[in-house]
Amino acid sequence: MSERKHITPIGDDGVYVLDTGSWRVFRPVMNKEKCIECGICLTYCPVSSIVGDENKVYTITYDYCKGCGICAVECPHKAIDMVPEGGTK
Amino acid sequence: MSYIDVLRESKNVMTPGSSACQGCGGELVTRRVMQIAGPNSVYAVPPGCMAGAGTVGWNYKSGIHAPIHITLLDNTAAFLTGVSEMYQRKGRADVNMVAIAGDGASADCGFQSLSGAAERNSKMLYVCYDNEGYMNTGFQRSSTTSLGSRTSTTPIGSAINGKEQQQKYLPLIMAMHNLEYCATASISNMADLVKKIEKGLEASKKGFAYVHIFASCPTGWGYAPQESIDVARRAVKSNAFPLWEKTRDGFKINYDNKKPIPVSEFVKGITKYKTLTEENIASMQRNVDSVYATLKKLAAE
Numbered sequence: 001m002s003e004r005k006h007i008t009p010i011g012d013d014g015v016y017v018l019d020t021g022s023w024r025v026f027r028p029v030m031n032k033e034k035c036i037e038c039g040i041c042l043t044y045c046p047v048s049s050i051v052g053d054e055n056k057v058y059t060i061t062y063d064y065c066k067g068c069g070i071c072a073v074e075c076p077h078k079a080i081d082m083v084p085e086g087g088t089k
Numbered sequence: 090m091s092y093i094d095v096l097r098e099s100k101n102v103m104t105p106g107s108s109a110c111q112g113c114g115g116e117l118v119t120r121r122v123m124q125i126a127g128p129n130s131v132y133a134v135p136p137g138c139m140a141g142a143g144t145v146g147w148n149y150k151s152g153i154h155a156p157i158h159i160t161l162l163d164n165t166a167a168f169l170t171g172v173s174e175m176y177q178r179k180g181r182a183d184v185n186m187v188a189i190a191g192d193g194a195s196a197d198c199g200f201q202s203l204s205g206a207a208e209r210n211s212k213m214l215y216v217c218y219d220n221e222g223y224m225n226t227g228f229q230r231s232s233t234t235s236l237g238s239r240t241s242t243t244p245i246g247s248a249i250n251g252k253e254q255q256q257k258y259l260p261l262i263m264a265m266h267n268l269e270y271c272a273t274a275s276i277s278n279m280a281d282l283v284k285k286i287e288k289g290l291e292a293s294k295k296g297f298a299y300v301h302i303f304a305s306c307p308t309g310w311g312y313a314p315q316e317s318i319d320v321a322r323r324a325v326k327s328n329a330f331p332l333w334e335k336t337r338d339g340f341k342i343n344y345d346n347k348k349p350i351p352v353s354e355f356v357k358g359i360t361k362y363k364t365l366t367e368e369n370i371a372s373m374q375r376n377v378d379s380v381y382a383t384l385k386k387l388a389a390e
Contacts, residue, residue, distance in 0.1 A: 015146075015153070016146050016147045016150035016151065017105060017106040018106035018107065020108070039096075040093075042093065043092070043093055043279040044276075044279065045117075046114070047107075047116070048101045051097075056097075063105065064105045064106045067111065068314040068315055070112055070315050070317055072315065073319065074318055
């Protein structure tokens with residue numbers, strides 16, 4: 001038997017991913033003029049849809065965002081607005 | 090390195106798309122714990138919301154980028170004790186052993202194995218996300234459900250008005266075991282939560298660590314998903330969920346609440362508490378005050 005990398009096996013067919021981005025009714029939009037790059041939204045996002053780069057610039061990714069609206073409520077500078085999906089972009 | 094830097098720079102171990110509800114407190118807890126513990130860990134998740142949401146995988150697919158097992162509802166801690174022992178023997182003590190269980194799998198069904206593992210001081214971190222009920226099967230009552238809560242097994246009607254008993258305060262029961270580390274945390278106080286998970290992981294190399302995390306549930310409790318953090322914050326501010334930790338040096342209260350808000354303010358706007366009577370609220374307030382007074386005495390120098 002060949003040497004295994006892990007003692008416990010990982011799922012053979014990769015990782016299960018559900019398209020939760022299609023659940024969204026409201027879309028969070030970040031207003032970069034009000035944003036002070038504090039990163040509070042990143043810590044509270046339950047889906048980890050908000051990412052930050054090494055320059056501490058935060059962006060919202062929409063692939064899996066469920067549109068719960070926690071980021072808009074918790075933003076201390078109210079820099080995130082919830083916009084209805086399907087309207088003008 | 091501040092807690093925001095820790096969360097920004099750590100890899101997301103869990104699948105990006107999990108079927109947890111919008112604004113789920115449990116998902117938030119699971120992601121943060123897995124981010125901090127990292128992929129060099131073995132996870133055990135019993136049946137419950139997080140297993141149902143896909144962290145344990147589906148059809149030969151894994152739910153996370155790390156080894157994970159779905160245990161039984163009542164043997165999570167016992168199962169992980171065995172895995173932990175095996176890893177110690179193989180000389181892989183660097184691997185974190187992490188259990189992520191709901192309150193039903195910790196306080197009710199899984200209590201004997203949890204208590205046993207704590208008594209044996211098995212090397213692991215046991216995280217309980219407390220959403221006060223069996224949420225994935227439709228909110229049945231558990232022993233940590235608070236007084237007067239509307240659940241599917243304690244409905245509101247002419248015979249009873251929600252749950253008739255006070256909740257069981259599990260963290261203090263766990264602290265009375267001779268364990269390495271015991272703490273409570275809330276999704277609203279993220280800096281405190283991150284610090285406690287880090288401390289718990291460190292303590293899990295020496296013995297048993299237990300972290301009890303308040304995770305509000307919009308679907309079961311009946312409030313809008315965006316209010317999740319605010320509900321958890323009100324629970325902390327009203328002392329309904331005090332934040333404390335117990336190390337080998339003794340108890341310490343981490344959020345010293347000088348002017349707590351009344352419990353009536355915490356329950357406001359949550360549908361499961363809709364029919365609470367004045368008497369219920371007074372009874373809850375007495376319970377909250379007595380638990381907090383006990384903690385104050387334990388934490389006194």
